[in-house]
Amino acid sequence: MSYGVNSKKIMFYDTDKRHAELKIRLQHDSLKQSEFFRAVVTAYNEKDELFLEFVDQCKKQNKTQSKERVEKSKKSIEEGRRLEKKFKLKEDERDSIFDLIAQEHPDL
Numbered sequence: 754m755s756y757g758v759n760s761k762k763i764m765f766y767d768t769d770k771r772h773a774e775l776k777i778r779l780q781h782d783s784l785k786q787s788e789f790f791r792a793v794v795t796a797y798n799e800k801d802e803l804f805l806e807f808v809d810q811c812k813k814q815n816k817t818q819s820k821e822r823v824e825k826s827k828k829s830i831e832e833g834r835r836l837e838k839k840f841k842l843k844e845d846e847r848d849s850i851f852d853l854i855a856q857e858h859p860d861l
Contacts, residue, residue, distance in 0.1 A: 756855045757848070763790065800830050 767775075779789055796804035809827070812818045818826070842850075 756852050763794075800834075805830065 776786070779786060793804075795801075797808070805827075809823050812823055813820070
């Protein structure tokens, strides 16, 4: 069983006005909606530093996490990057680890 090969639909609702504004901005930037959202998901999943700064701003604005929790999360990500460099895991090695986790915990 390989993890990450099945397609999933990601969907949410917003107002018609914001949708129209998004379509106009995407057209202006010559991007398709799917390209844009895949890039956002990739940036978030790969913990892109610039994107995470934006996410931290969102958390603070929406008060979804305390300042202490945001800082703790930042430190955790930095520690993960440090360990990743230390062990120099390749992407396929990380994928195989996720495969093992998925086999042992199929409910995740």
